[in-house]
Amino acid sequence: GDSVTQMEGPVTLSEEAFLTINCTYTATGYPSLFWYVQYPGEGLQLLLKATKADDKGSNKGFEATYRKETTSFHLEKGSVQVSDSAVYFCAMIIQGAQKLVFGQGTRLTINP
């Protein structure tokens, strides 16, 4: 079946460190891929997306590249800030489907 697997958290980093959160997917069809971020006490915000192989999504210094050969969509940021502390969800939707499939979420804490 369709599924998304994220690296287990929690992840704790110091400010200005490099961030990678791994995400891989298993899809029966052709997916679009997303990263959502959820700050404490809030809803989900769409962080970035990619709709076809080799697309790179980027926003607020975060990047992720759609790698069809490795079925991956890893989230990266070169220099994290305390304000990036949140839960990050990798998600996909299969063409023709109506349902977002989420990973389990990765809690990120950035210390000053």
Next chain:
Amino acid sequence: DTEVTQTPKHLVMGMTNKKSLKCEQHMGHRAMYWYKQKAKKPPELMFVYSYEKLSINESVPSRFSPECPNSSLLNLHLHALQPEDSALYLCASSRLADYNEQFFGPGTRLTVL
């Protein structure tokens, strides 16, 4: 206007109460969704409306009753809930139901006593 709004932000209700959650979007989106999110878990899909018609019900108990009065509004009517129904209820919308990114509201934090 590029946001999804939800009211109320917080709701406390007893098991015999009837209450409603409301969601609104003015982005011209034709698909709207209800999700339930428990602590430290991803959102779980409950219902999908496409062009104001219910297209997906993820086997949700009948004590949750969705309604889509028009393309901008989505309600979730609650009746005879259980304490285990306490959660964050998220509304989302997308341009179309098929293959489009979804935009989420801030959620309603529901506590059932």
